[in-house]
Structure formats: C-alpha cells, structure tokens
Amino acid sequence: MKSTERHIYSLRPSFHRRVEGAVVWVLRIATLIILVAGLAVFGDIIFKGSRTVFQTSFPFVNVAFLTEAPKTLYVFEHEGASFEMADDDFRAFRTGLEEEAAAAGLPAPQLKTKSYVYSAGGVFPNIVGTILLVMGSMTIALSLGVASAIYLNEYAKQGPVVRFIRLAILNLAGVPSIVFGLFGFGMFVIYFGWNVSLLAGWFTLAFMVLPVVITASEEALKAVPKGFREGSLALGATKWQTIRKAVLPYATPGILTSSILGIARVAGETAPIMFTAAYVVRDKLPWEVERAIDFLFQGVMALPYHIYVVSSKIPQNEYSERVQYGTAFVFLGIVAIIATTSIVLRNRLRSRYRW
Amino acid sequence: MSAHTLMEITPTTFAPPIADKPAQADSEVHQTLIDIANLDFFYGETKALHDISLKIPEKEVTAFIGPSGCGKSTLLRCLNRMNDLIDIARVDRGTIRIRDIDIYQPDVDVIELRKRVGMVFQKSNPFPKSIYENITYGLRLQGVSAKSRLDEVVERSLRGAALWDEVKDRLHESGLSLSGGQQQRLCIARAIAVEPEIILMDEPCSALDPIATARVEELIHELKSKYTIVIVTHNMQQAARCSDRTAFFYLGRLVEYADTQTIFMKPSDAQTEAYVSGRFG
Numbered sequence: 106m107k108s109t110e111r112h113i114y115s116l117r118p119s120f121h122r123r124v125e126g127a128v129v130w131v132l133r134i135a136t137l138i139i140l141v142a143g144l145a146v147f148g149d150i151i152f153k154g155s156r157t158v159f160q161t162s163f164p165f166v167n168v169a170f171l172t173e174a175p176k177t178l179y180v181f182e183h184e185g186a187s188f189e190m191a192d193d194d195f196r197a198f199r200t201g202l203e204e205e206a207a208a209a210g211l212p213a214p215q216l217k218t219k220s221y222v223y224s225a226g227g228v229f230p231n232i233v234g235t236i237l238l239v240m241g242s243m244t245i246a247l248s249l250g251v252a253s254a255i256y257l258n259e260y261a262k263q264g265p266v267v268r269f270i271r272l273a274i275l276n277l278a279g280v281p282s283i284v285f286g287l288f289g290f291g292m293f294v295i296y297f298g299w300n301v302s303l304l305a306g307w308f309t310l311a312f313m314v315l316p317v318v319i320t321a322s323e324e325a326l327k328a329v330p331k332g333f334r335e336g337s338l339a340l341g342a343t344k345w346q347t348i349r350k351a352v353l354p355y356a357t358p359g360i361l362t363s364s365i366l367g368i369a370r371v372a373g374e375t376a377p378i379m380f381t382a383a384y385v386v387r388d389k390l391p392w393e394v395e396r397a398i399d400f401l402f403q404g405v406m407a408l409p410y411h412i413y414v415v416s417s418k419i420p421q422n423e424y425s426e427r428v429q430y431g432t433a434f435v436f437l438g439i440v441a442i443i444a445t446t447s448i449v450l451r452n453r454l455r456s457r458y459r460w
Numbered sequence: 461m462s463a464h465t466l467m468e469i470t471p472t473t474f475a476p477p478i479a480d481k482p483a484q485a486d487s488e489v490h491q492t493l494i495d496i497a498n499l500d501f502f503y504g505e506t507k508a509l510h511d512i513s514l515k516i517p518e519k520e521v522t523a524f525i526g527p528s529g530c531g532k533s534t535l536l537r538c539l540n541r542m543n544d545l546i547d548i549a550r551v552d553r554g555t556i557r558i559r560d561i562d563i564y565q566p567d568v569d570v571i572e573l574r575k576r577v578g579m580v581f582q583k584s585n586p587f588p589k590s591i592y593e594n595i596t597y598g599l600r601l602q603g604v605s606a607k608s609r610l611d612e613v614v615e616r617s618l619r620g621a622a623l624w625d626e627v628k629d630r631l632h633e634s635g636l637s638l639s640g641g642q643q644q645r646l647c648i649a650r651a652i653a654v655e656p657e658i659i660l661m662d663e664p665c666s667a668l669d670p671i672a673t674a675r676v677e678e679l680i681h682e683l684k685s686k687y688t689i690v691i692v693t694h695n696m697q698q699a700a701r702c703s704d705r706t707a708f709f710y711l712g713r714l715v716e717y718a719d720t721q722t723i724f725m726k727p728s729d730a731q732t733e734a735y736v737s738g739r740f741g
Contacts, residue, residue: 262547332585336647339540340598340654341575350597351587459588 147437154434157427169227170431175386175411176226178424181218191225223386223415224424228432230390234405235439237303237391238382239372242310246371247364249311250318254360257319258326259348271323278316283376285313290380301404303391306382313377314367321366325359326352358455365447372440375409383410385418408436490517493658493688494539499554501534503546508534510713512554516705521680521689523703523720525696527735530709532692536660539563539690540577541570558658575602578651582663584643586635586650591618591627594635594646598654613653620686621649622679641672648679652687659683661691665698677702696736700724708732 118126160167179195181188183202190198195218203213261267289309299305329352337351338344375383384404394400412432415425494516501509509531516522524532534543538556541563543549555562563573575598586594595617596610604610614631618624623645627638635646644664651659661680665673680689680702693699699706700720707717708729716723716732727733734740 264547330585332581332583333587335542335545335579335581336585336587336650337597338545339542339574339579339581340601340650341571342598342601343571346601350601355588 150430150433150437153426153430154432154437157431158434167227167431171227171232171435172229173227174230174388175223175228175406175428178221178224179218180221180424181216183214183216189225192220221422221424222419223411224422224428228408228411228428228435230387230406231408231411231432232435232439233391234383234407235372235409235436236443237405238306238310238378238407239368239443241303241307242314242371243364243368245307245311246314246318246367247360250315251322251360254319254322254326255348255353258323259344259352274316274319278320281376282313282374285309286377286380288312289377294381299402301380301382301384302402303382303405304401306378306405309377309381310371310374313374314371317367317370318360318363321363322356322360325356325363328359329355354454355458358451358458361447361451361454365444365451368443368447369440372436372443373409375407375413378407379410379413383407385410385414408432408439412436490520492516493518493558494690495555495557495560496535496538497555497557499535499538499556500552501531501538501543502548502550502552504548507552508712509538512714514707514714514717516688516690518688519684519686520704521684521691521702523699523706524690524692524709525694525699525706525735526709526715527740528694529711531712532707532709533662535709536662536690536692539658539660540574540579542579544570575654576656577658577660578654578656579660580644580647580651580662580664582666584640584647584667586638586643586646588634588636590632591635591638591646592631594650595653597650602654617649617653620652620683621645622675622682623649639672641668641675644668644672644676645679648676648683652683656687658688658690661689663692663694665693665695673698696724696738708735710735 293305
C-alpha cells in the first residue's frame with residue numbers, strides 16, 4: 106500500500122511536469138529554426154559575397170568592385186588563351202591588336218566575344234547613391250517626424266482629434282512600400298515635375314519611414330519624466346525652452362534608436378525608389394553636375410535596385426551570381442556601418458544624458 | 461506664537477534652530493500677500509475645490525493639511541498656475557490675487573508669474589545635469605551668462621539651501637549623485653536662485669528619511685525671513701513644527717484656517733479636531 110504511493114518529492118514526472126518539458130522544447134526548437142534560417146541567409150550572402158569582395162592576393166579587397174562603376178564583361182579567346190575583360194579594357198586591347206595588325210599589314214583579327222552586362226566593374230555609384238538616399242531621406246524624416254512628435258506629445262490638446270491623427274499615422278506604417286513608390290511617382294515625379302530624382306526619392310522614402318519615426322519619437326518623449334518638465338516650467342521657462350533644454354536632450358537617444366531602424370528600412374527598400382529615384386545605369390557620378398541645383402534633380406543608382414536588376418533583368422549566367430552576391434554583401438556592410446555609427450552616437454548621448 | 465511654544469505642544473522631537481522671535485506681534489505685522497477669494501476649481505466635470513477663500517500673509521510659513529484627495533495640492537498648484545498643464549483643469553469662479561494682481565487674468569504672463577512663485581515638488585526632480593547647471597538653469601533661461609554672476613548665485617543659493625558645505629567641492633558632478641535629501645535641497649536652491657517672492661512646497665519631505673526631513677524643515681525656518689512659503693504636507697507634526705498658519709482641507713473645502721497653534725491646540729471645528737488628533741485621515 107505504502108509502496109505504490111508517491112513520495113511528495115518524488116522525481117517521477119507528473120503530467121504537469123511533462124507538459125512543462127514539452128513546452129520548453131517547442132519554444133527552444135522554434136528559436137533554433139529562426140537561428141538556423143538567419144545563419145543560412147547571412148552565411149550564404151557572406152560566403153558567396155566575400156568571394157567577390159575579397160581576394161587572396163594583395164590588397165585582399167577587390168578594390169575595383171568598390172570603386173568602379175558596373176561594366177560589361179567581355180569573354181573571348183585569343184591566340185589560345187582565354188580572356189575576361191571589362192568593356193573599356195577590351196576596347197583598348199582590341200584597338201591595340203588592330204594597330205599591331207595594321208602596322209604589320211595584316212587584316213585586323215576577328216575576336217569571337219561573348220558579352221555579359223554588369224558582370225564586370227563594381228558598384229561604386231550604387232554605394233554613393235544609397236548613402237545619399239539614406240542621408241537625405243533620414244534628414245527629412247527626422248526633422249518632420251520629431252517636429253510633429255513634439256507637437257502631438259507636448260503641445261496638442263489630447264482629445265479625439267489627436268487620437269485620430271495617431272491612428273492615421275499608425276495605419277500609414279502598414280501601407281506597402283510599393284504604394285509609397287506609386288504615390289511618390291504620381292506626386293513628386295509627375296505632378297511636381299521633379300522627374301526621377303534624388304529629391305523625389307528622398308521625400309518618398311521619408312514619407313515611408315515617417316510613421317516609425319513619429320511613433321518612436323513620441324515614445325521617447327513620453328519616457329522623459331514629467332518632473333523635468335514641471336521643474337523647468339516652475340523656474341519660469343517657456344514651453345519651448347523646457348522642451349529644448351529639459352526634454353529633447355533626454356529623448357534624443359530614444360529617437361535615434363528608432364531612426365536606426367528607419368535607416369535600415371530606407372536603405373533596403375527597392376519599391377519606393379524604382380519609380381522615383383533609381384536609374385538602372387548612369388555614367389556620371391552624382392557630384393558630376395553642371396549646376397549645384399541639378400544635384401537634387403538627378404537620378405542615382407542604388408544598391409537594392411542594382412540587386413534587383415542584376416538578379417531579374419539581365420540574362421543569368423555564371424558571371425551574374427558574382428555581382429549579385431557581391432552587391433548584397435556590400436549592401437549589408439553599408440547598412441551595418443551606418444547602423445553601428447548611429448548606435449555608437451546613441452550610446453554616447455545616452456551616457457551623457459542619463460537619468 | 462513662538463517656536464518654543466510649538467516645540468512644547470508637539471513633543472515629537474525637533475528643536476527649531478532659530479532664536480526666539482517676538483511672539484504674536486509679527487503675524488499681525490505681516491500683510492496679506494496671496495488673497496484667494498471664492499475659488500471653484502474643476503477637473504473636467506469633477507469639482508475639486510469648493511468656494512475657497514483664504515489670505516496668506518507675507519514672509520510666513522503657511523501649511524495646507526488634510527487627507528489625500530482633499531484638494532490641498534490642487535490649490536497649491538493654482539498659485540503658480542501649474543494646473544494650466546492639465547488640459548481639463550480650470551478655475552471656474554473666484555480669484556487668486558498676489559499683491560493685488562489677479563493671476564488668472566488673461567493678460568498675466570505665466571512665465572513671469574512662475575519666476576516669482578517658485579515651486580518644490582514632492583519627488584525631488586533635479587535635472588540630470590551638474591549641480592552647477594541645475595542651479596543656473598533658471599538664470600540662463602533669463603539670458604544671464606556672465607560666469608562671475610552665475611558663480612555668485614550658485615554659492616548664494618546653495619548656502620541659502622544649506623547645501624554649500626556638502627557640495628562645494630563637486631559642483632560639476634551630476635545632481636543625481638546626491639542623496640535624496642540633498643537632491644530636495646538642491647531643488648530648493650534651484651528655486652531660490654531665481655529669487656522668487658513665494659516658494660510653494662508640495663509635500664517636500666514625503667520621500668525623505670527623518671534626518672533629511674529635519675534638515676529641510678530647518679531650512680524652511682531659515683527661508684521664511686526672506687520668502688513667503690506655502691507648504692502642503694500630510695504630516696501633521698511637520699505642519700505643527702514649521703508653519704505659522706495652517707489651513708485644514710477636507711473633500712475640496714477649506715474647513716478651518718488659523719494660527720498653527722490654534723489649529724492644533726483648540727480647533728473650532730470638530731472635523732479639524734478629529735484630523736489633527738489622528739482620528740481619521
């Protein structure tokens with residue numbers, strides 16, 4: 106009788122303990138799946154991309170890929186050897202051969218070439234374009250977003266109108282980016298006549314991240330203790346003085362955190378810029394403009410759009426994967442650098458304005 | 461009424477630091493500075509203050525006492541219009557005059573008002589800046605930037621708040637590095653740096669330990685030679701120890717207002733008596 110009864114501290118698993126164990130394993134496996142998927146994505150890009158970006162010989166980084174514009178790759182055989190050349194090198198090589206042949210009084214040699222667009226050169230204009238797009242649109246988004254967050258949180262009378270505005274802003278966050286692209290195209294490119302330009306891209310991207318910036322800035326402002334505001338006002342500060350000196354400095358780290366998320370999104374979106382700012386290819390770099398004002402009204406090449414182009418708009422071959430993954434790798438690197446810079450800045454501010 | 465009599469009637473510790481002052485006579489000399497007349501105050505639809513009338517004399521300590529939710533803090537915050545920050549708060553009827561100026565007139569500059577009516581809050585709220593920056597905050601707002609002037613004000617204010625000796629060697633450390641009691645005295649120093657006429661204190665000691673409380677009370681005694689002080693407290697011993705006049709509020713009404721001694725020794729209202737003797741509240 107006694108022996109069949111369980112001791113209260115018995116190790117034999119009860120039903121609840123079995124459920125407990127099973128739940129932990131389900132959660133653990135879910136996490137592992139995510140981990141594996143994440144590693145697979147990053148690993149793939151880093152592994153394949155680093156073959157393009159890095160090399161085994163000095164200087165170990167493929168400088169041309171980072172400093173040159175995309176070029177057409179020519180592949181041909183000549184006197185038994187096979188050559189791979191970018192278009193400008195190829196033309197120089199061919200001219201050389203023709204001059205040699207003319208000097209010797211022979212007919213110019215016929216080269217049988219195969220050409221692959223965008224498979225040579227690098228992605229320098231795309232890097233520049235992406236950085237310009239990020240800087241411009243984040244500047245616009247932060248100034249507009251922080252201003253309206255301050256208004257909504259500090260000045261506006263809290264009531265149904267403000268609640269409705271907040272709801273509208275939140276809903277804006279759910280609008281697909283292609284819709285923003287279409288809006289930017291209709292509004293800025295066509296109606297304002299800005300054409301496909303940096304300016305149109307900046308505003309389109311800025312509008313896309315505004316909801317994130319506003320919502321997060323409001324949260325950051327709300328997190329500043331009420332005592333700071335009261336203390337400042339009680340000393341005879343105006344509302345704006347209070348916001349500038351006793352609220353905003355302490356909200357800045359939180360606002361920056363949100364803008365870091367915004368940066369990644371702005372840098373990565375393809376849909377909003379494909380009608381508004383991105384060129385498939387452009388010979389000139391953004392600063393090669395005649396008048397300063399033209400700077401704003403020029404289209405640029407951008408990394409995410411380039412990935413799209415080289416992955417779906419050109420014939421696929423053994424050379425295109427190189428540029429696809431190389432671009433993706435560089436792209437991740439750029440986003441990581443911008444995000445790290447913002448995080449360092451944020452942390453520095455945070456330690457300065459700790460409370 | 462002298463400090464000594466007070467000490468006798470409230471045996472619960474604390475010896476007031478200042479010497480005897482001429483008893484009785486001085487409260488007659490002091491003129492009314494704040495004159496509240498028939499004040500009704502609403503939060504939205506809720507009436508928080510009912511027909512409050514009271515005159516607060518200059519350079520004395522006036523205590524507002526009463527159980528939680530009786531409206532004492534609300535009334536205090538009317539005096540520098542801090543209630544303006546609450547969208548739904550409004551004065552419905554009545555006037556508050558400070559030196560015969562109705563502070564709820566539309567042409568009153570709230571900023572100027574708050575420079576003259578300083579405030580110390582229940583929870584000490586130094587800015588997360590240096591001690592020096594905390595004290596010069598108000599002056600810098602007014603455009604004062606001469607270092608010599610700022611240095612002078614910092615020293616004077618910290619001495620005024622009995623904090624100078626403790627912090628003079630670390631003026632550039634964060635105000636948050638101070639202890640709770642020191643932080644509250646820093647807030648008092650910050651308030652007196654802009655040379656207000658009136659200092660409002662909203663339960664300034666409720667978050668402090670007894671020793672820190674004693675120091676703040678000591679300070680209140682010293683400050684009243686220069687400033688008019690209105691203090692909200694729910695600590696009755698504190699009201700008895702450091703105030704000259706006491707107003708007892710209950711459910712948004714002013715029940716009784718008289719010399720502190722009268723309120724605590726022979727209150728004329730039964731509710732006051734019940735409250736000060738600890739039977740409710």
